Amino acid sequence: MLAGRRTPACAALAVVLALALAACTGGDPVPAPDGSPTPTVDPGPSPEDVVATVVIPESGVEVEVGVHPVVRAGEYAVLTLDLTALTESPTGDRVHVYGFDGALGQNLPLRRPSNVRLVDLERDLIYHPGVGADDWPVVAPSDWHHVSDPGGSRVLIPYPAPAPDVTSLSVFLPGAPLLADVPVIDGEVPSSVRPEQQAQEPAADPSASGTATPSPAPEPQSLAFDEIVEARTFPLDSTSAELxxxxxxxxxxxxxxxxxxxxxxxxxxxxxxxxxxxxxxxxxxxxxxxxxxxxxxxxxxxxxxxxxxxxxxxxxxxxxxxxxxxxxxxxxxxxxxxxxxxxxxxxxxxxxxxxxxxxxxxxxxxxxSTVVTRTDITTTGELPPFGEKGQVADAGSVVSIAGNMRSWEVAATARRVHGHVVVDLTVHGADDAVGAGWVLGALRGFNTHRGKGSWTPLDVAGNAVVLQGASRLFPMDYTTGPLPNYPAGEWLSVSDLNGASRIDGGQTRTYSYVFPRMDVGTVTFQVGNGLGADEFRFVDLAVAPDDAD
The missing domain is CATH 3.30.1330.60 (OmpA-like domain)
Structure with missing residues (x-):
């Protein structure tokens, strides 16, 4: 099952997944020779099944994203996403998916949909989409990011194939809670055209005859695997500061x-x-x-x-x-x-x-040297002080932030996924602004634990920590390699790579942060150090257990 929060939205995810899996059972039991029913084996989801559905804000519109299983395809694995605009654009323009872009990376051009990543939180690995010689991810179809068509769009994204014994991965989908344990299956890669578009209803012929002619369905496009020049995985690092x-x-x-x-x-x-x-x-x-x-x-x-x-x-x-x-x-x-x-x-x-x-x-x-056993970090000591301008809130509370240009409401919950603490932060536009470029700036940037000679794109939403007593845990991160002026490397975090994504008034965007493993019942989550009015700390967030526990 997907590891979710104790919120109605995530409960809905669990229901969607349960329904999808139930639809894939083998039907009624087959009678045995003696007449007694023989239990059938659940074959699991098929490539065309939607195993999770989330809604994210994009271009002032709510976009529904249907997530399919990850399908192995030789040396690659393909994630299929269905995107449907639930409302019309307030400006009447086509809906563009901008949040799937990453920040301005140097070693990795983080062009859309690079912000959609696969994460193995059992083995601490992250997967980036395969890119071509032009440094753009190789996807199909080419116009997937335009989702204003009533039938929506679909995108097929290739990644390096996981090890043969991997049966599920987490999907980091920007704007939505981290989706845990999305199945990895064998099968045919889905078509780039959604089934409902392949079977569109005939449209009325405007001619005097009154006959009906079919609406043209989009032409399927195959993934050009042979154009992929690089598809990379990166080992994840965890950093904690104790005593x-x-x-x-x-x-x-x-x-x-x-x-x-x-x-x-x-x-x-x-x-x-x-x-x-x-x-x-x-x-x-x-x-x-x-x-x-x-x-x-x-x-x-x-x-x-x-x-x-x-x-x-x-x-x-x-x-x-x-x-x-x-x-x-x-x-x-x-x-x-x-x-x-x-x-x-x-x-x-x-x-x-x-x-x-x-x-x-x-x-x-x-x-x-490789890990043999794990020791929990120390959790003694008192919480460090928080700056006077920042707000401190209890679990279940909403923090209201009134900026010069925008107003926001933020809330946080925590859960455990394969031992890791995952915090889901929701940011709600509490004003009527439409199309404004102002974002909650406190989320952007990166912690300084990597030191001199390291570099991180500005828009990475990595400026957060989990506190446990006097101990501080930073989001899991990974290096894409050294840079000429930054020998300690370019670093990305397992958080949204585009903290500047648009949120209009009335819309809500979720930012998930993946932290190191820690066996605790509650945590304190903090953005910034309290020196800015848009910085905050949530204390005593209950860590919901992993669905697999």
């Missing part, structure tokens, strides 16, 4: 990187571990022990104060002190340690404030 930010852990399936704030480990200008360092080192040992055996790299860093040679020596001594301590907490024969000092040569952020210098005084612990 009030003293320990920041970034994990993927293949690697764990822990940044330890030197100020919690050492006194000023010293390389002897303080008693307060024990809890932080215990967290590092737990993260290392989750992984298969491998060499642990430990690198010390300083800020830019002092002589470079002295800083290199200090950073090396600090790295060695951490290596010696960790060797007593994990098996050194399975996890041998290497220590290195780089002084001020590789700042994490610019050394332009005391706060940033403190972030640069750190020891980085890295292990490249």
């Amino acid at each position: 009030a930010g003293a320990v920041t852990t970034t994990e993927s399936v293949e690697r764990v990187d822990v940044q330890l704030g030197a100020d919690v480990l050492f006194d000023f200008d010293q390389a002897t571990l303080t008693p307060a360092a024990s809890e932080a080192l215990g967290l590092v040992a737990a993260r290392v022990s989750e992984r298969e055996a491998g060499t642990v790299s430990i690198v010390g860093h300083t800020d830019d104060q002092g002589d470079d040679a002295y800083n290199r020596d200090l950073s090396l001594r600090r790295a060695q002190a951490v290596a010696d301590a960790l060797s007593g907490l994990v098996d050194p024969s399975s996890y041998p340690m290497t220590a290195e000092g780089r002084g001020e040569a590789e700042p994490f952020v610019a050394n332009d404030s005391e706060e940033n210098r403190a972030r640069n005084r750190r020891v980085a612990v890295t292990l490249t």
